[in-house]
Amino acid sequence: MNEQMSTLPDRDEPEAAPKRKLMKRTAIIDGIGVLFILGLAAVWFAADALLLLFACVLFSVLLYKLSQLVARHTGIKRPIALAIVVLLLFAVIGLGGWAMAPQIAEQSNKLAEAVPQSIGKLQEFVQQHPILQRLASELPAPEEAVKQMSSMMPNAGLFFTGIFGAIGNVVIIMVVGIYFAASPHLYTSGFVKLVPQPKRPRARQVLQKMGGNLSSWLLGTSVSMLIVGVVTSVGLSLLGVPLALILGIIAGLLDFVPYVGPIMAGVPAVLIAFSISPDMALYVVLLFAGIQVVQGYILQPMIESRAVDLPPALIIAMQLVFGTLFGFAGVALATPLTAALKVIVQMLYVEDMLGDKIEEDDKS
Numbered sequence: 001m002n003e004q005m006s007t008l009p010d011r012d013e014p015e016a017a018p019k020r021k022l023m024k025r026t027a028i029i030d031g032i033g034v035l036f037i038l039g040l041a042a043v044w045f046a047a048d049a050l051l052l053l054f055a056c057v058l059f060s061v062l063l064y065k066l067s068q069l070v071a072r073h074t075g076i077k078r079p080i081a082l083a084i085v086v087l088l089l090f091a092v093i094g095l096g097g098w099a100m101a102p103q104i105a106e107q108s109n110k111l112a113e114a115v116p117q118s119i120g121k122l123q124e125f126v127q128q129h130p131i132l133q134r135l136a137s138e139l140p141a142p143e144e145a146v147k148q149m150s151s152m153m154p155n156a157g158l159f160f161t162g163i164f165g166a167i168g169n170v171v172i173i174m175v176v177g178i179y180f181a182a183s184p185h186l187y188t189s190g191f192v193k194l195v196p197q198p199k200r201p202r203a204r205q206v207l208q209k210m211g212g213n214l215s216s217w218l219l220g221t222s223v224s225m226l227i228v229g230v231v232t233s234v235g236l237s238l239l240g241v242p243l244a245l246i247l248g249i250i251a252g253l254l255d256f257v258p259y260v261g262p263i264m265a266g267v268p269a270v271l272i273a274f275s276i277s278p279d280m281a282l283y284v285v286l287l288f289a290g291i292q293v294v295q296g297y298i299l300q301p302m303i304e305s306r307a308v309d310l311p312p313a314l315i316i317a318m319q320l321v322f323g324t325l326f327g328f329a330g331v332a333l334a335t336p337l338t339a340a341l342k343v344i345v346q347m348l349y350v351e352d353m354l355g356d357k358i359e360e361d362d363k364s
Helices: 002-007 012-045 047-074 078-127 130-138 142-156 162-182 184-192 197-239 244-254 260-276 278-306 312-326 328-332 334-353
Strands: none
Touching: 047 078, 047 162, 047 197, 047 312, 047 328, 047 334, 078 162, 078 244, 078 260, 162 184, 184 197, 197 244, 197 260, 197 278, 197 334, 244 260, 260 278, 312 328, 312 334, 328 334
16 A cells, blocks of 8 residues: 555645745845845945055056056067066156155145135135125135145045055055056956856956956046146146146146046135136136146047047046045046946946947947
């Protein structure tokens, strides 16, 4: 009797199979959801470290691109070209810092004193005109302006904070960036091994495309920053605006941040010029406007022709998002982060998942 019962087919098995499949699928979906939430939590709590790591990658991409150009035009091996690039970079920074450090330090101290004084004079001027009195109420007090200027660098952070923290960030970016640039294939291969084997060739293509776009964008942006800094310093000097050197350095550095950076750089220059005369402030506004016209219609198109094109509205929107989440560091790195994300979306989502082919000259 038992043998006959054991030979009978299990009627519950056909009904249990779909239930087991549904439970398995539910468990997989729940597991992916939990991993996604944990990943978001990890990104949130380690945001500063991740931004610092991305800055290291950007610096390494720039070094790699420069070493490639030197190797291509001289015929030497790329590691030797990288050593030459690094030595030249340190030589330029060291000699330039040694030659201009006293003047920069002196002008920085004077700038911290001149800006609040200029705000006070601007408030006095505005209060003499009833129509502009409401604007005067929106301006910060001179003491508050000093606090905001002194707190700008500590809150800009990437990982460490404060002035010594900013120096530490720069050292980490340079050291880690050199290691990345020295053997990029070692790190990219390690990252690709985390991807399933059938997808590894596509992952390499995505990384190569991303690196090529970022390197071209960084090289063009570096040239643009140098031009903007020099032209701003020379232009302010010709206009007779005090502290032209430090204002030009600020303008060149902040040119790394599209749209927002030039406005931030122009504010202290206009305030200092206004302390001399309203006409001088108007000339400074025209100078910055002219520089941005040249930068926007000549330099920026040249950069975008060799790198990924990003619509202005998209850049500003991402600056708002990353700035809200990560502070000034998020604003500064919003453009290269958006450029990298655009490559990922185009290649992995639009091309692979949707099946749409994106042409190289497609700038939509």
